[in-house]
Amino acid sequence: MSAAAMASQIHPTALVDPAAQLGEGVTVGPYAVVGPDVQIGAGTRIGPHAVLDGRVRLGSGNHIFAGACIGQEPQDLKYTGDATEVVIGNGNRIREYVTINRATAGDEQTILGDGNLLMAYSHIGHNCRLGNRIVIANGVAVAGHVDIDDRAVIGGVLGIHQFVHIGTLAMVGGMSRIDRDVPPFMMVEGHPGRLRGLNRIGIKRSGLADQSDGASLKELQQLWKLLYRSGLPFTEALPQALAMAGTESGRKLVSFLEASCGNDRRGPLPAQRS
Secondary structure, X not given: OOHHHHHOEEOOOOEEOOOOEEOOOOEEOOOOEEOOOEEEOOOOEEOOOOEEOOEEEEOOOOEEOOOOEEOOOOOOOOOOOOOOEEEEOOOOEEOOOOEEOOOOOOOOEEEEOOOOEEOOOOEEOOOOEEOOOOEEOOOOEEOOOOEEOOOOEEXXXXXXXXXXXXXXXXXXXXXXXXXXXXXXXXXXXXXXXXXXXXXXXHHHHHOHHHHHHHHHHHHXXXXXXXXXXXOOOHHXXXXXXXXXXXXHHHHHHHHHHHHHOOOOOOOEOOEOOO
């Protein structure tokens, strides 16, 4: 065990493998388990009964609450024992009984960025890639190979299908069924999930609504109308949207939709009929 680990506060009942690497000021609560291939950054707090096992790289200033399980084998029948890993950034709050599985094969990773909040009983499946400042509410089940971009908000008690991509600043309403991609800046709700409009509150809170004297928000509103309220088939509206998009946000939306319509993608969720 490193000198930094020796200086950390480890409860007498915690099981910390001597090979684990603990940064300065790490605290490990009662009955927590930290395996030999785990690296924990400075100032991170590990709550009681949490389990960190397998190859896990955890950054600094994280708070892992009671009963969370990070880095254990993926729930994937294709898994054959490869030394895959979970990589987690800084300043995340991972609440009670959250599970984050490591990836399936080779040198693959399950990735969580910085400043995220994963509420109690949520699950992050193998090979998922989550960005920064995401909020995932209680009881959300994220299947394998899901990508969630920065500042998305996922409401509680819902499932996200494998290989789905959720864009930046998207808002997903609780108890929705998400079986296709969610474009950035959009609000989704329903079973099955349907686009309901722009995530105006999220856009406003991000400061995007004030950029370039409101040009970004105005263009997103125009793109919404063209893509989902013009009556044009989506395959005809999308090339027009590509020509219209002049702001960074507009280009991000259209590029996301183009990628989502690719042969290897599930495609974007449709809009609720007006």
